[in-house]
Amino acid sequence: MIEDETAGKREETGTVRIRRLPSNKTKIVCTIGPSSTSPQVLADMIRSGMNVARVNFSHGTSDEHRMLIKNIRAAAARLGRTVAILIDLPGPKIRIGKLIQEPLILSKGETVTLTADPASSDLAAIPVNYPGLPSLVTEGTTIFLNDGFLQLKVIRISGQEVVGKVVIGGPLLSHKGLNLPGISLPIPAVTPEDLVHVDLGLDEGVDTFTISFLDNPKDIRVLREYAHKRGVAIHIVAKIERAGAVRAIDAILEEADAIMIARGDLGVQIPIEEVPGVQKLCIQKANKLGVPVITATQMLESMTENILPTRAEVTDVANAILDGSDAVMLSAETATGRYPVETVRMMAKIARSIEAQRTTLKGRSRLEEDLLTGINRRELTVDDVVSLNVIQATHALSPRYILTPTRSGRTPRRISRFQPDCWILSFSRDQRVADFLAFSYGVVPFFVKPDEAAWHDRIFDMIRDAGLAKTGDLVILTEGSLPDLAGATNALRIIRLPDRTGLHSL
Structure with missing residues (x-):
């Protein structure tokens, strides 16, 4: 992009x-x-x-x-x-260490040994990367390996070794996870x-x-x-x-x-x-x-x-x-x-x-309905109101894009949660903000050099130069009364994309 x-x-x-x-x-x-x-x-x-x-x-x-x-x-x-x-x-996370042979096939009913000793000389033992494992389990504890696809039942503990019987077998690879449901690890x-x-x-x-x-x-x-x-x-x-x-x-x-x-x-x-x-x-x-x-x-x-x-x-x-x-x-x-x-x-x-089927399958989002019907209205913020008005405008007008200049990324994220049909083109002078918007649904992040002056003209030029829009396209532009202050977006404008000589608001 x-x-x-x-x-x-x-x-x-x-x-x-x-x-x-x-x-x-x-x-x-x-x-x-x-x-x-x-x-x-x-x-x-x-x-x-x-x-x-x-x-x-x-x-x-x-x-x-x-x-x-x-x-x-x-x-x-x-x-x-x-x-x-x-x-x-x-x-x-407790993980299996490096196996000498992999995949290691664990067969139901067989007895296997897990060792938490990194200096263990037992080549048949399965290495584990957490020295405290023996202190976390007792006889009868179920140990899950590889997201639970493999299961062992502990039958005894000896020093740094935990001996278990295979309840559910299968192939085991190096570095797969070991889980102990219900047992909290004593580390942050x-x-x-x-x-x-x-x-x-x-x-x-x-x-x-x-x-x-x-x-x-x-x-x-x-x-x-x-x-x-x-x-x-x-x-x-x-x-x-x-x-x-x-x-x-x-x-x-x-x-x-x-x-x-x-x-x-x-x-x-x-x-x-x-x-x-x-x-x-x-x-x-x-x-x-x-x-x-x-x-x-x-x-x-x-x-x-x-x-x-x-x-x-x-x-x-x-x-x-x-x-x-x-x-x-x-x-x-x-x-x-x-x-x-x-x-x-x-x-x-x-x-x-x-x-493409979202509107047919879901209709209006539950979140949008909650806001429109006043549920949790006391919790509404200016961001909520602006983003909801943007979405309502897209329903009525089907704009080409939603354009969101942003310092924090908050405005495009608040609009994105409604998953509108049109793309959200977001413009930030902070490279890190632009990068993180790559995680948000329907947002295309643009980085604008900090020395660029007029936001509007630069934004319109960028999307035209990129071949994404042309003069006369209908867009929704969010803006704030204090454009240099993060979190100050409090308005929207409905605009026909101007030529290079000026704005044309509806």
Whole structure:
């Protein structure tokens, strides 16, 4: 969209190169791994619809992470696209270590040994990366591996070893997760190792991080304060994957910049049949506050090995979009799968199809109805009123675009939560704000150089020069009485896009 990144560190350019908008408004988050690290595959994934590149710091070395960030930016710059980079911090997750042979096949009824001793000489034991594991379990504890697909029942504990009987078997790979539902780890969600990863990200100009396995908003404040001491304002995505996070969702949404519904671990931490309801509830709450929400895990899982997804997976993606997700995420499908580019392309096709049917299938959004009928009216803000009026105007006039100059990104996010039929073109003088809008449904972020003076003229010139609009097109423009103050948007104008000599308001 905007050529705003180069190979290496961030460079602000503001050069518009896009000539057409994407086919779908739902954003696509792709996990980058062995299948997708090459410059050519990265470029093909961007062309196919990738908006956010997720770099999972649970895997790889610091040098590999730096090179990957560099390659993502280089591919985005070559294509003139905005691709946000999301660093996924590992958090206090217990993982299987490096297996000597993989996949390791666990057979039902056999006895296996997990060792928390990094110096263990038992080659038959399964290494675990958490020394405290033996102190967390007792005889009879159920241990879940690989998002619950494998299960062990503890039969004894001996020193640093936990011996278990395989209840549900199957293949096990290195670095897969180990879950103990109902057992709280005695360590914070933001670990010392996470802070080392944050330092690397900040050094590389990345400012968006996930917090894994949090139970309350305290960890969000800890991470934000850590970055603040380094002089950087960061964006934090809270992963909802523990029962505690579900219980604290309202408080977490007040602190987080976005949330990710991580259904893999969530489906182990809570009864799996409750996951769909939790997903819908979290999306509804996030939409109400204008907080971007990512639905993640196993969305097109079968495409890890197959060229086509199952019908159930297609329906899952479509329903997540209808629920109000800003973004949908691919994990193993693009990290280790055989068809990373085809998977992104399929995700975009599903999104494009269901978005075209949104009005027929859902009619007016529940959030819009709540605001119109006065539910929670005491909680309405100026942002709510402006965004609702914008949406009402789009229903009546079907404008070409909604144009939102913004300093904080708040106005386009508040409009985006209604998922309008037309695109929201957002313009910011802050590169980080523009990048984070890559997470919001239907928002195309533009970076405007800080030395640019007249907002309106520059915005109109940018979309004309990009070939996105022409003189006479109907647009809705949001603006504030104090244009240099964040959060001051309090009005809208309905405009016929002027020629280069002046404005023509309706």
